[in-house]
Amino acid sequence: MKLLKARVLVLLVGLFVPLAVQAAAKATELKFVLYFPQVPPYMYQDKESELVVGLVPEVLQDFFSQQNIQVQYVADNRTRAEHSLYQGDVDAILLAKEWTQHPDKLVFSEPLLEHKDFLFSRQPMATAGQLADWVKGKAICTRQYYVYQALEPFFQTNDTARVDSSSELTQLTMLLNGRCDFAFMNEHVANWLLHHHFPEQQLYRSASGFNPVGLTVAFHPRWKPQMAAFNRYLREQQQQGVIAQWLKFYVTKS
Incomplete structure (x- = not known):
């Protein structure tokens, strides 16, 4: 009887150990x-x-x-x-x-990684200059609800027009259709869109980036x-x- 009880105990331990391992895993x-x-x-x-x-x-x-x-x-x-x-x-x-x-x-x-925003244009941009000079009197395609620290002063004084869109894809589409003078976009997202959606289109970007942000x-x-x-x-x-x-x-x- 003792031997039988011992065997039953071993079997029970053998059953519970895998269950415990599964729970832990x-x-x-x-x-x-x-x-x-x-x-x-x-x-x-x-x-x-x-x-x-x-x-x-x-x-x-x-x-x-x-x-x-x-x-x-x-x-x-x-x-x-x-x-x-x-x-x-x-x-x-x-x-x-x-x-x-x-x-x-x-x-x-x-x-x-870090990314910056750049101005994208249908025309070549000057390699030197100030952001204020580039955007004065221009319309910029932006993402709806986004706050752009570099551009806010110009939007607030109405020196620059903000043209909102629902996505970055729409931003570039509007730029290519002439709805705005520039698109202000994350460099990595813009590169992906140009490669995948507009491979035959030539766009130019500003020599310097703005709003560096760590992802x-x-x-x-x-x-x-x-x-x-x-x-x-x-x-x-x-x-x-x-x-x-x-x-x-x-x-x-x-």
Whole structure:
């Protein structure tokens, strides 16, 4: 009888150990916002595969895998996404600290990379000069609701006309159709659009860029314990040139 009890105990232990391992291995879920309108080459949904692709998913997927974190992408617009992050309904969004209403309520990663805004034109631009001289009396295609620190003084004095659009694609389309004199755009997004949507069009950009911004991931504060490891991972990816390689791949990918 004692031997039988021992065998039963061994069997029970054998059954519970795999269950305990499975419980311990269960992935933590993270809801990451996919903006709409989407922002290639950073993050967008591939039309054929319907997978979320781009620089950001490629760079971050190894870290999330290492940490046993399962990412669920949630589509939303920029304004609602920020509010949802404050409420804790989502876990992370692609967002620079200076663009937020309440930066003290979020946790920000170190920058993945930096980008600048440039003026894009149908005509060659002077290699030297001041922004005030370029935009005075001109119309500039912009994104609706965006705040452009470099241009706001000229918009406020009515020296420059602001022509809003719903997306960066619409900005360039309006520029090419003569609706404005310049489009003011993120350099990486503009390069992606020119390569994928307007490969036969020739556009020129200003010699210098404006509004340098670090592309960061904003997390809900409950993810603060993971930030040291996450930032360390980002630094490694930068030093190894991985981020620059993915950026080049997605900008030029056909």
